[in-house]
Amino acid sequence: MSDAPDRPAPAPTAAPAAAPDSANPPCVLLVDDIPANLRVLYESLNGRDYRLLVANGGAQALDIAERSRPDLILLDIMMPDMDGFEVCRRLKENADTADIAVVFLSALDDAADKIHGLELGAVDYVTKPFHPDEVAARVETHCKILRLERELGQRNRQLELVRDRILHSMVEGVVGLDVEGRVSFFNPAAERMLGQAAARLLTHEIANWEPAPLRDTAITVLAERREVSVDELALPQADGSTLPVELRAAPIADADYPAGAVLVLRDLSERRRVEAKLHRTSSELSRSHRELRAAQMQLVQAAKLESVGRLAAGVAHEVKNPLAIVQLGLDFLEQVISFDEISTQVLADMQQALSRADTVVRGLLDFSRERELDLRPYAVNKAIRNSLQLVRHELTQRNIAVRTELDVDIPDRPFDADKLQQVFLNLFMNAMHAMERDGTLSIRSDYAPVTAADLGPHARDAGFLPGEHVIRIAIEDTGPGIAPADLGRLFDPYFTTKRQGEGTGLGLSVTRNIVTLHGGSIDLENRPDGGARALLLFPPQNAPADTAPQQAESVAIGHAHPPSATQW
Amino acid sequence: MVTHTVSKKKILLVDDEPALTRMLRLNLEQTGRFEVREENRGTNALRAARDFRPDLIFLDVMMPDIGGDEVAEQLKQDPELRKIKYAFLTAIVTKRETGTGAAEISGETFLAKPVKRDELLAVVDELLAE
Structure with a gap:
């Protein structure tokens, strides 16, 4: 002492x-x-x-x-x-x-x-x-x-x-003050924790103590004679660092006679260190958990796509030849035979049916292609703008207004630019078809901590956790919204609410696959004030998308594939 | 039944599907501008080419005995046949990739099935004009 x-x-x-x-x-x-x-x-x-x-x-x-x-x-x-x-x-x-x-x-x-x-x-x-x-x-x-x-x-x-002896062996720092606020004693722990402040406490009036929270606490405890505490206080140390301490001040109880006060300092650095370590461990755990979930999702997805992809390729080949024969046969007949009115209508119907069949087969092929990503650092806002450009004309024709709020601070991350544009194009087309005429298409993008309210079923499956920073894109329309019965089936392949010939039912399924392959998520919901909202989340960098894309062998479903395609 | 005219361009169709080569041939011949020969075995493609001396060959990409890409490779290796223009017919490349008409991927021309008569003729004219 x-x-x-x-x-x-x-x-x-x-x-x-x-x-x-x-x-x-x-x-x-x-x-x-x-x-x-x-x-x-x-x-x-x-x-x-x-x-x-x-x-x-x-x-x-x-x-x-x-x-x-x-x-x-x-x-x-x-x-x-x-x-x-x-x-x-x-x-x-x-x-x-x-x-x-x-x-x-x-x-x-x-x-x-x-x-x-x-x-x-x-x-x-x-x-x-x-x-x-x-x-x-x-x-x-x-x-x-x-x-x-x-x-x-x-x-x-x-x-x-x-x-x-007690004061000497205490882990806590103890500082005794007399009624006037003069230091009557402090123990070695206090001396160590106070660091540079120790000398000032001894040589200065209480009003000139530093740091301020220490001064204020001492003044308050002496003036008001009640316990005062500061949960965390930073004490500057000789080496320039600061030591986090907890400060408890209590008046020394002596019946009616004021007898000064005692300040007790507790070193929080060890606790902070353990807390930080715990926090690190916990976030590492949740990250690994998320990566695991994402990897698992991808495995399942890849396995599904693998079988669907093979089937699609096989079906496409088997169906496209007969389609080609019928197509060319019809075309030939049109050239060499003269038809009456009814026969001309029959031919037209057949041509239309052919074209529909072709659309379905094409959709199937698109769907089988989703496991190939060509990843390069890319700005999500660019994909949004490009896709908007493609539907701008039709939006104008349908008298649908577009409102965008695109955050310029979103970091680039690995994307397959074409596929990402396909995603937005599909979503814009869906919004447009839902609204039919007159309405507003709103697109917002930002880079912010994800909230619990943002986490739909797919986002949770993908392993997103509240608070982590994500690239977030919300696409909203003012259409009739989604029938509750349909909400669960929207992403199923071949599920469609569109009229025959308007969609293949593969759009959202393809969209979700692309998003998932990028380590992201997409959820659809009805907005409280009407219309539907699609919310897309992408992790900024980590996630499987930034692990170096392996140059996979050319996919087996066609020799004609550009060899640069990367298989997932 | 094929009328041989000197001015007619010759086109060889290689596809394992006889009905398809027939439809292609009928459409092409119907214009009166082409002399067309069908070959339904990929492995016979080279011999047919030497025999027929076509100006243009259509090659199916996926045939049971040999791939169209391999046939193309052999054509390019052959000093007599290397000048002959060729294009691939494929069920795999989609219309989006080809747009309307033919697409060039890695320097090769692709025509996606099912092809319409108008598209077919446009691509043929384009290839023969080069």
């Missing part, structure tokens, strides 16, 4: 030899210039358990007091060489003799004299002529007081020692 320098060091332990006890009886010095008086005094105390010394004048008394350090002096006032008041004054002046208890003896029975003597530091006053028993009783009382005082002092020192 470091005592504040402006406080006196504890008085050196008084010589234990002087402590009055049975082996070491109290020493009493009797001072009177009249031998008869000395004798009476001596008689009244002799035979009791005292060591007795005598002096017949003031000078001698001072001399003996200096040498023998009695516990108590019975001091006559009226003496020719030096009166008792002067002797007392000198005794009190001398640090070595200041502690000696003085009891005045005098015939003077004047209240002013008594007060003068007590003011000089005397403990008592005995008026002559005195009764020996009274003298003995008073001496005994004062010796007892002396003994108790010394015992108390010793006990006090022991307590202080125990307190110091």
Whole structure:
């Protein structure tokens, strides 16, 4: 424990030899210039358990007091060489003799004299002529007081020692303040934690302490005499860093008497470190979890696509040849035969049917292609703008307004630009078909922490967690919305609500596959104020999409494939 | 039944589907501008080409015995046949990839099935004009 320098060091332990006890009886010095008086005094105390010394004048008394350090002096006032008041004054002046208890003896029975003597530091006053028993009783009382005082002092020192040991071994920093706000002590832990602030606490008024929260807390606890705490406080350290500590301040309880306050500092750096580690571990865990989910999704998706893809390729080949034969056959017949009105209509119907069949087969082929991504860093806003450009004309014709809010701070990330445009094109077309005529198509994009409300079923499946930063695109229309019964089936292949010939039922399925292959998610929902909303989420970088795309072998479904295609 | 005229351009059709080559032939011949020969075995394609000396060959990409791309490779290796223009007929390349008419992918011309008569004739004219 470091005592504040402006406080006196504890008085050196008084010589234990002087402590009055049975082996070491109290020493009493009797001072009177009249031998008869000395004798009476001596008689009244002799035979009791005292060591007795005598002096017949003031000078001698001072001399003996200096040498023998009695516990108590019975001091006559009226003496020719030096009166008792002067002797007392000198005794009190001398640090070595200041502690000696003085009891005045005098015939003077004047209240002013008594007060003068007590003011000089005397403990008592005995008026002559005195009764020996009274003298003995008073001496005994004062010796007892002396003994108790010394015992108390010793006990006090022991307590202080125990307190110091406790304070020394405490992990918490403890700072004691007196009523004036001066530091009365602090323990080594406090000294360490306070760092640079420690010196300032000792040398400055409380009003000038730093850092401010420490100052304010100390002022408040002293002024308002209630507990105050600061959950976290940064204490600047010598090396330029700061130490996070918790500060609790409490007034020292002492009945009605204000007795200062104690500040307790708790080092939070270890806790913060553990918390940070926990947090890291937990976010690593959730990231791995998400990656695992995404990988699993992709495996399932890839397996599904693999089989669907093979089937599609096979079907496409098998169906396209007959389609080609019928097509060319019809075309030929049209050239070589002249038809009547009804036959011309039949031919037209057949041509239309052919073209529909071709559309379906094409959709199937598109669907089988979704596992191939050509990934390059790309801006999602660019894909949105390009896709919008493709439908701009039709939007204008249908009197549909477009409102865009595209956040310019979205980072580029690996995308297959063509596929991404296909995604937006599909979604814009769907919105457009839903609204038919008149309405508003709103497109918002941003890069922000995802909220729990953003997480639809697909987003949760894809492993997105609230709070993580994602690229977010919301596409809203003012159409009739989605029938509740259809919500669960929207992404199923071949599910469509469109009129025959308007869609293959593969659009959303293809869209979701593309988004999933990019590590993202797409959810559709009805907006509370009418219309439907598609919400797309993409992780900014991580996710499977940025793991280096392996150059896969050319897909087996056609030799004619551009060899640059990357298989997923 | 094929009337041989000197001015007529010769086209060889290689596809394992006889009905398809027939429809192609009928449409082409109907214009009166082409002399057409069908070959339904991929492995016979080269011999037919040497025999017939066509100006243009249509090659099916996926045939059971040999791929159209391999036939094209052999054509290019053959000093006598290397000058002959050719195009692929395929069921895999979609219309979106080809747009209308033919598409060029890695320097090759692709025609997606099912092809309409008008598209077919346009592509033929384009290839023969080069």
